[in-house]
Amino acid sequence: MMLKIAGAILIVASCSMGGVLYSNKYIYRLDNLKSLSICIEMLRSEIVYSHMPLPEASRIIGEKVKGPIADIFSDFADVLRSRKGYTAHQALEVALKNNAAKLSINEEEMDLFRTLGTMIGTSDTINQEKSLNLLSKQLELLINKAIKERDKNVKMYRNLGLLSGLGLAILLI
Amino acid sequence: MGTYDDILNALSIRIREIIKRYVDVNTWEGLEEIRIREGRPLMVIRSGCDMMLAQRGLATLDVKRAYAVSHEDICETVELISESSIYAFEDELKNGYITLRGGHRVGLTGRVIMENGNIKTLRDVTCLNIRVTRELKGVSEKVIGYIYRPPHGVYNTMILSPPMAGKTTLLRDIVRNISNGGPGRPGLKVGVVDERSEIAGCYNGVPQNDVGIRTDVLDCCPKDLGMLLLIRSMSPEVICTDEIGRKPDVEAIQEACNAGVGIITTVHATDINELNRKPYVNMLVTEGLFDRYIVLGNSMGKGTVEAIYDGELNFLTEMPMRGDSS
Numbered sequence: 347m348m349l350k351i352a353g354a355i356l357i358v359a360s361c362s363m364g365g366v367l368y369s370n371k372y373i374y375r376l377d378n379l380k381s382l383s384i385c386i387e388m389l390r391s392e393i394v395y396s397h398m399p400l401p402e403a404s405r406i407i408g409e410k411v412k413g414p415i416a417d418i419f420s421d422f423a424d425v426l427r428s429r430k431g432y433t434a435h436q437a438l439e440v441a442l443k444n445n446a447a448k449l450s451i452n453e454e455e456m457d458l459f460r461t462l463g464t465m466i467g468t469s470d471t472i473n474q475e476k477s478l479n480l481l482s483k484q485l486e487l488l489i490n491k492a493i494k495e496r497d498k499n500v501k502m503y504r505n506l507g508l509l510s511g512l513g514l515a516i517l518l519i
Numbered sequence: 520m521g522t523y524d525d526i527l528n529a530l531s532i533r534i535r536e537i538i539k540r541y542v543d544v545n546t547w548e549g550l551e552e553i554r555i556r557e558g559r560p561l562m563v564i565r566s567g568c569d570m571m572l573a574q575r576g577l578a579t580l581d582v583k584r585a586y587a588v589s590h591e592d593i594c595e596t597v598e599l600i601s602e603s604s605i606y607a608f609e610d611e612l613k614n615g616y617i618t619l620r621g622g623h624r625v626g627l628t629g630r631v632i633m634e635n636g637n638i639k640t641l642r643d644v645t646c647l648n649i650r651v652t653r654e655l656k657g658v659s660e661k662v663i664g665y666i667y668r669p670p671h672g673v674y675n676t677m678i679l680s681p682p683m684a685g686k687t688t689l690l691r692d693i694v695r696n697i698s699n700g701g702p703g704r705p706g707l708k709v710g711v712v713d714e715r716s717e718i719a720g721c722y723n724g725v726p727q728n729d730v731g732i733r734t735d736v737l738d739c740c741p742k743d744l745g746m747l748l749l750i751r752s753m754s755p756e757v758i759c760t761d762e763i764g765r766k767p768d769v770e771a772i773q774e775a776c777n778a779g780v781g782i783i784t785t786v787h788a789t790d791i792n793e794l795n796r797k798p799y800v801n802m803l804v805t806e807g808l809f810d811r812y813i814v815l816g817n818s819m820g821k822g823t824v825e826a827i828y829d830g831e832l833n834f835l836t837e838m839p840m841r842g843d844s845s
Contacts, residue, residue: 399604434603467603
């Protein structure tokens with residue numbers, strides 16, 4: 347009997363753990379997006395107020411912010427500063443590729459990130475600000491969407507994990 | 520001091536390869552300019568003569584064999600020159616040039632966008648001219664004795680020179696020399712107003728040329744504002760600036776001279792007579808604000824000191840002389 351109870355507890359625990367781990371994906375994704383939003387804000391102030399060149403601005407952002415998104419900015423700065431002839435667009439692609447495994451964002455959100463690479467550094471301050479503002483707005487929409495999906499799915503997957511664990515345990519008992 | 524790599528890093532990959540094959544770090548002496556024009560042959564100017572470069576990095580005289588610069592080459596080069604940060608070089612673009620790391624200057628032309636009668640920006644850049652900067656340390660050794668005023672100061676000095684006779688090179692070395700001091704000469708605090716980033720060749724505000732240990736550089740600042748700002752904030756003993764000529768410059772110099780600061784500056788003029796015919800600047804001569812006039816020319820090659828006059832326009836030197844670089 348003791349063995350059965352112990353087994354049932356293990357099953358319930360592992361299933362609910364599975365649910366938690368799966369649902370965390372939505373939390374990390376939201377974290378990534380929020381962190382990207384902060385980085386874009388910082389990039390905007392570096393560009394608009396201090397006219398900081400891109401490699402230096404990205405390096406500062408990479409140092410100040412923590413997490414995988416900040417690592418992308420650090421890598422981006424490193425690639426640009428290696429001065430091997432990479433344009434900003436190519437450099438960001440390289441940085442994204444290096445860090446893709448660490449990210450939890452989906453393809454649509456990745457595209458937004460790539461858009462950053464195509465517009466950054468190619469125009470004067472006023473236009474950079476406009477483009478970054480536009481990007482921020484789009485990112486906000488994505489964040490709102492991610493919040494909704496998180497609220498819906500996190501609860502669902504966690505409950506699902508727990509319930510399936512319980513169900514399995516009952517069946518086996 | 521600008522290096523070979525600083526230039527290579529600013530070029531698009533294809534042009535970089537060609538230049539690499541053409542000259543390497545040991546043979547780039549004498550390279551003066553790299554000219555990149557969209558749709559036209561890649562050219563370099565070396566020791567005064569221009570030549571076209573072929574794909575393999577060989578100099579050629581045949582336009583057909585020369586490497587034709589593509590639109591992508593120009594775009595990539597512009598992006599690399601600006602380190603993917605056009606916005607950071609807005610003001611420089613308005614003036615038509617960007618200073619590279621290492622102090623080399625890149626001139627750009629393209630389509631100018633006007634706004635309210637002023638140049639707003641430059642777009643569709645089609646021609647680039649990379650000008651290799653070389654410091655010539657020691658060229659001021661022979662003139663420094665005429666500029667230094669014992670025990671602790673300098674005479675207000677004006678360097679007269681036609682374009683391309685080496686006045687900025689001389690001024691840069693004078694700045695370094697005064698700032699560091701020398702045998703029997705204490706070093707002086709020097710403030711440099713470097714409106715066009717030519718004297719110190721600042722990159723992100725850091726001087727790329729050796730301008731001496733007691734030198735403060737105000738980069739990209741209009742001369743008139745800069746001189747007054749330096750006097751107020753940095754207590755300089757000497758202020759150096761390049762190419763005065765406009766009315767506000769002259770007024771600022773008048774003010775600085777009356778603030779007990781030594782002034783060293785340059786003017787575009789071939790000789791004293793030409794200087795006297797220049798508007799505004801001639802006021803400085805008649806008021807006797809300057810104590811030394813150094814006239815540069817090309818009679819014995821670039822950077823020849825043709826004559827030195829004192830404040831009353833008496834000769835101080837007998838014959839033309841050339842400073843030697845060390």
